[in-house]
Amino acid sequence: MPASPSTARAINDRLALELLQSEGPLTAGQLKTLTGLSRPTVADLVERLQASGLVGVVGETGARRRGPNARVYGIVADRAHLAALDIRTEGVSLVVADLLGEILAEAALPVDRDTGPGPAVERTVAVLERTVREAGATRLHTVGIGVPGLIDPATGELRDATGLPAWHRLLVAELQKRLPARVVLENETNLAAVAEQRAGAARHRDTFVCLWLGHGVGAALFLDGRLRRGASGGAGEIGFLPVPGTGGLPSAHGCDGGFHSLAGSAAICALAEEYGVKAPDAPGPAAAAIVAEAVAAGEDAFLDALARRLALGAAAVASVLDPGCVVLGGEVGLAGGAELAARVESALAELTPLATRVRAGELGGAAVLRGALLTARDAAQEEVFGPAL
Template identity: 70%
Template sequence: MPASPSTARAINDRLALRLLQQEGPLTAGQLKQLTGLSRPTVADLVERLTASGLIAVVGEAGEQRRGPNARLYGIVADRAHLAALDVRTEGVAVVVSDLVGRVLAEASVPIDGATGTGSAVEQAVRLVERVVKEAGADRLHTVGIGAPGLIDPATGELRVSTGLPQWHRRLVAALQERLPEARVSVENETNLAALAEQRDGAARDRDTFVLLWLGHGTGAAVVLDGTLRRGASGGTGEIGFLPVPGTAALPSATDCAGGFHSLAGAAAVAELAGEYGLAAEPADPPAVGLVRAAVTAAGAGAGEREPSARFLDALADRVAVGVASVVAILDPGCVVLGGEIGHAGGTVLADRVQARIARMSPLSTEVRPGLLGGGAVLRGALLTARDRAQDELFAPPER
């Protein structure tokens, strides 16, 4: 059955808006060419979107051209302002952007573990308010938050976890209270990192892949056939709890010590480097600096028996245990080593892990380094906030 005129108009409008988002300002003629719509249809949608305040004339195409056909139309970027938060155990980072994703202001603040819940929440909320003011935004339309831990798939709320600060859960409610007009949502940090790597990073050509997060903690995000999989309880990818050989005990329901985290978390990586006599650069977090220094030494032609090379081999052995488990169950074809440590390891670490997986598994698997590092969480939170805002603002008005 053919679409009704109103439905067809809504489809055409959203198509044009998405093209303007992806391509930047376009003329009506360029919209006609890219959409395949007729000239009158494009003229009508341009008039509708302009009247609704979603697009405006932002310039003209070509130095010599003038007139209606030369007008460049672009999305009205300040129609809505968005915020993204990366909430870590040790602090929070905030970025504020306009509707097209242009960053207007950003900042971060460390939060000491000994800080009380109320004080920690107040620090984080004040940071958001300060960055919003610096961005010149009157209010926020959408706020996306990335946080460690499980997100309840039924409620979208961060679940209670004994391993995380209480202020993480209180922060979402506090932001909603202080920013009553904003749509506030929270997502697992590793899931957001995977979405960012798929849109802007190492997995842009993959509909199916797994991102293995290697940072302060460990985690995994699973994308199958283009869809992020969260699991029945929101726990897909809690690989830190995976029982693995080489640890002193088994993990428990409340503590991942003894699981994969004990092999590949930042503290374990720093301890492993110490066994090879390596020292970290003071400017970096210890594990990140140690991996980066070892990779630099390997790139400078350090022999295979040099401490840096042997450390990278030992680290690859550990990481391969987690990757092999993921590959055996999901067969994703591609695993991205994300997080600060995965990014620092680059292709040197990824190639070592891939070589080990080729020996351990009959399933062909490409191992790639993440391109966005620790910034992937903030980028993913901003992308999801922008998508949510655009879905609402670009939706046809109810009749």
């Protein structure tokens, strides 16, 4: 059954907007070529999109030709402004961007462990409001927030969890109350996987696992092109995975004794001390600095021991999901680079018959903020452009 004229117009408009987003500013002729639509149809949709305020003339072609140069059309980027926040135990980093994801302003706020929940929330809100003003945004359309806790897939709310600072929950609730914007919450590891899939080590992969290696450990699952969160939002809580070599078992109240006790930041630092690898005097997470130093110094024994630990978690995931690829994300994954990834792949091959490639993440800790911005942009464009048909 053919689409109605109104449906056909909506489909054509959305296709044109997606092309203008992915390919950059285009002429009407280029839109005609890329869409396969007729010249009159393209002329009509360009006129409609201009009238709606979604598309504007951003320049002219410089080609030498008879008559006037062709107009170049682009999405009106300031039609909506976005913000993304990465909320960590030690502080908050944030960016403000336009509808195309171009960063206009950014800021970071350290939060001391002794800071009370109230002051932590007020300072964060103040920094966000200031950064919005610096970006020249009048109001925010959508805010993407990455948090280390679990997000209830049914409600989109941050679930109760042990180990999170009290100000995390209070901040999320306060932002949702104060901001005249749509607030989208997502687990930090899931956001890192989104960023690695769109702009990092997992480009163009529909199925892979992102193993997050930062202060703690986690995993995000991309299966058949979709991020899988599980029934309660806990898919990928690999820190609780029972593994040999920890001297204990995890419990419902804590992941000590689980994979976290082998691959968390504190565990990596302890392993380095065992092998006589010194922590360098460098800014940033200690475990990442140690791993980077070990790679540079050729500390084979330490790197092999770490790779065997990481392979235990990766093997458990691979044996159940058969993802074909594991990305070592987070600060540690980036620090270890191709050297650590190759060692993990070799160790993993001894534990499972399933062919599984291991790749170093390309975005490190910045992947969470990048993923939060991509998620906010997708949500905003879904509303501003209209749903994909």
